[in-house]
Amino acid sequence: MIYLDNNATTKVDEKVLEEMLPFLREEYANASSMYDFAKKPADAIKKARVQVRDFIGAESEKDIYFTSCGSESANMAIKGVLDCNKEKKHIITTKVEHPCVLNTYKYFEKNGYEVDYIGVNSQGELDFEELKSKLRKDTALVSVMWANNETGVINPVEEIGEYIKSKSPETRFFVDAVQAAGKIPMNVKDTKIDLLGISGHKFHAPKGVGVLYAKSNVRFTPLIIGGHQERGLRAGTENVPYIVGIGKAAELAQSALDYELKEVKRLRDKLEQGILKNVFNARLNTSISNRVPNTVNIGFEYVEGELILLHLSDIGVCASSGSACTSGSLEPSHVLRAMGIPFTALHGSIRFSLSRFTTEDEVDFVVDKLPAIMDKLTSLSPFQDELAELKRRKA
């Protein structure tokens, strides 16, 4: 099996699992308890908080809140901040956010908020000028993802933060960094980011644990109300093994960052160039270099994405598609539509996302096998004249 869907989820690093196991077995104490038996779990949480602090470059470990997933982190940030600034009813976000963020804003839109959705250009780059023009004194929150999950395009969150704070210091800035974590350097203390969310399973921790970072001066109400945990802002008995897991995964991702930026990128580029060279109907959906190093999104013209995925799966290759048919939603990816990807390539768009565990052999295998699959699938297409034209142009 060749796993090239690491933006969907990643495999748990063995070292992460090792670190977690004692807390699933003998060290089962509630970290809040008073006896000595609770000391190890309590210390382990402290350690994880420091590991995450260093991973995202936060000022203090007190700014780190453990959650259950990226969606919870996003909900906690958005709902928490809006609840504390009820007099402001304006929000700015982008058209290409992850559904967990986008649908939260749709919810607020239905409940009396005004939301501006900023567009992107054909390469997936955010229209910063449009964002600037929408910022108002009563803007409660600006919300921009650090990197896009489908295209890998990196948004200039540092510049956006500077701009927001220079014009409207009271406006809060939330960054969904789920797809940036472990792929590019992050140093939140050097930015004007107020809140930031990450998810463990995107960087080799298990599913079921995430983090919300909130700068110390940012007020927000809790999403889950209850006990004193996470400084009273996220109740629920601490999920010690998973918190230990995300801490270890953060440490490992931090030390693997150089490898990610050089070697993973080299393999990604090799895959990208190999496919574009060998497959005549392949078209790069975004070619900008300002992308996370592991992601490539390619549209295969006049062929439908689910069909490609099924044939890839038959040879043991896992990837994902922005096509309508894979989601059951009938509509293709909102990200690719916002970019204005032509219909000819939109439905046949495939995302390959690598990780530090991807090997050169795996990349070579895909580059080698894909042309035959695409020959078979294009022979099924009713658009034979258009395909012949593409082939002629490529030659």
Next chain:
Amino acid sequence: MWEYSEKVLDHYRNPRNVGKIDDADLIGEAGSLACGDSLKLYIKLDGNIIKDAKFLTFGCGSAVASSSILTEMIIGKTIEEAAKITNKDIADELDGLPQEKMHCSVMGHEALEDALKKYYGEDEDIFEEDNNYSHSGDKIICTCFNVTENQIWEAIKVNGLKTVEDVTNYTKAGGACGRCKGVIKDMIETYLKKEGQEKELTPTQKILKISKVIDQQISPQLQKDGGDIELVDVIGNVVKVKLVGMCSGCKNASMTLKNFVETILKDKVDSSIEVEQV
């Protein structure tokens, strides 16, 4: 991951009859590139028999499988036989499709319909023999996916659809902006109302049915307790019965009548039935 049947897997992996027939007698088309799936069906005739059929499809695994099996289903059939094939037949032949993928079978059927229309000529519509819901069936209801009123009527009728979500799964209508959902809901209600009227029994049919239900379902139960029931008369929706044996004079008799006899008759025959003891 979709739950595809073995047959669907086989047909998308090894599609049958792929390609074009250069001297095809009939060509049918359905869907569009913009909507995410499209199908071209080529038919070669020998008299009124479909001698050969081929297809080219842009679409997902189930769209390819639906097209592939459709060609197998129609080869060797007469035009008249092929015209009887519904989208449900296509899905059944594939051992079923996931609900959300039923529109793939509908696309197959539409391409077939489009091809056969060319055989019969545009005016003669063999498919909508009792389409008296509307005289403007070509009107587009869902502008996102270009779905016509007739396509929706047909899907509701053939597949017994009862919710807007069903209609979206089968025809895609309402699956994007959702603005036509209200119209679809009205169409379903209109259809169900008409369906209900058609099913209304004549007085004789009703009496026969009541008698049958009493004999087969109610009486055996009462006999177990040493009692029984006799049908005396039916006046409108009032069913007059007589409890006999252990049931006659039983202090729970009125409860038996209301909770047991009447409930079953309401359920099986007509919801407005009332039961009275004579």
